[in-house]
Amino acid sequence: MARRDLSGVVDFSVLEGMTGDDAGISEEVLGLFVEQAALWSALLNPKVEGWRDGVHTIRGAAAGIGARELASICAEAEAVEQGLAVPALERVRTALEAALTDVAAYRHELMLRGLRA
Template identity: 80%
Template structure:
């Protein structure tokens, strides 16, 4: 996995502008995003009482790293009627998966750069 594997699901320029391009801070923020995704993705089920809370939290974390599509899909899902929650949450899960794949590729690139010195 490397930078060439990026799909565009995350605009890392947003992250870099926030962190000043400091690779260590980029890694820390992305690690926190991955942790938040793991923690809150369990609520991405229409049968879960807290699904809106999960979507809201993922939305904020996504916006912070430049995952614009994920943040927008979360915003749509947050406002969805309960009857439409299941398909909306499926779109959130798909967008989250794409963002996490980009994050993994970017973190891999950061790790390789760190090894090169």
């Protein structure tokens, strides 16, 4: 993966602005996002009592790195009635996967930049 593999679902200028374009800090933030996604995605099941908490946490983490579409989909999912949770959570999982793919490509680019420096 490399920068050319970015789909655009994450606006990394948000992250760069927050971190002052410091590659080390960006890598740390993205690593935390990936860890949080792994932990909280286990709750993306309407049969799990805390699924809204999982969606809420992913929403905040997504907004922090510039994954606006994921954050928006999470906001929508948080507001649905329980009967509509299945399709809403499927949209969250799909958007999360797309964001994680962009994060992986961006982290790879950060690693390459570090090797060149």
